[in-house]
Amino acid sequence: MGRGSLVFVRVTICAMSVCAGVHAEAEPSRVTSGLVVAGFSPAEMAADAEDLQLSGNRLNIGSSLEDERAFLQLVSLPTLADGAFVDFSGSLVVEDALAAQVNGAPYRVTAPFTIAFTAAPARLACAPVDSSITCDAIAPFTLAADLTFTPVLGGPPQIQHLFGAGTVHGSFFRSSVGDFAAFEYRLQASPTPEPASLSLIVTGSLMTCANMVRRRHAIRRNRH
Numbered sequence: 001m002g003r004g005s006l007v008f009v010r011v012t013i014c015a016m017s018v019c020a021g022v023h024a025e026a027e028p029s030r031v032t033s034g035l036v037v038a039g040f041s042p043a044e045m046a047a048d049a050e051d052l053q054l055s056g057n058r059l060n061i062g063s064s065l066e067d068e069r070a071f072l073q074l075v076s077l078p079t080l081a082d083g084a085f086v087d088f089s090g091s092l093v094v095e096d097a098l099a100a101q102v103n104g105a106p107y108r109v110t111a112p113f114t115i116a117f118t119a120a121p122a123r124l125a126c127a128p129v130d131s132s133i134t135c136d137a138i139a140p141f142t143l144a145a146d147l148t149f150t151p152v153l154g155g156p157p158q159i160q161h162l163f164g165a166g167t168v169h170g171s172f173f174r175s176s177v178g179d180f181a182a183f184e185y186r187l188q189a190s191p192t193p194e195p196a197s198l199s200l201i202v203t204g205s206l207m208t209c210a211n212m213v214r215r216r217h218a219i220r221r222n223r224h
Helices: 003-024 195-223
Strands: 027-042 047-056 059-063 070-074 090-094 098-102 105-109 113-119 125-129 132-151 158-175 178-187
Touching: 027 070, 047 090, 047 158, 047 178, 098 132, 113 158, 132 178
Parallel strands: 027 158
Antiparallel strands: 027 047, 027 178, 047 059, 047 070, 059 098, 070 090, 090 113, 098 105, 105 132, 113 132, 125 132, 132 158, 158 178
């Protein structure tokens, strides 16, 4: 092989490497709305994820997670006491592929995948309810994930780096049968609403999701 051919091969390999690196680099995509709901599970265990809805300017991911394996794991468990600090940082792990849209086209999110939440420390507000104790806290958080999207109609997969921010509302319940927890991470493109308004919104959402979760668990028990 002549010197010119060697130079051409080296240049070609270099160009291919550069292009491959550019193709593999995650493309940033901001999540401007959506939510992740998990919980009404024993507090010492990873919480069952019950809803995942993420939307941005170019993509959309949505699933009730009713038939998928998904769970949320906090980095640490708080002490259930009034005024105690709680950290809602954690990871959502989804073990099944989900349907998605990128630029309006149908895609599948390759599984398993992880979505990371980084939350600011917050103080719990606890109050007795009958013979149990309920503790709540609200904190801002940021979201980050590198997800691989595979086109349903064929074509090369693409990596999207998801980022976003919002507010998490967490609730813990202590009763005679054990401790339970529930969480809602809500993504927002606009500034965080006033705490009083936010509390009404997330409390109503969590109550609705609680009823949905109870119905789903009852259906699953009846199936078995």
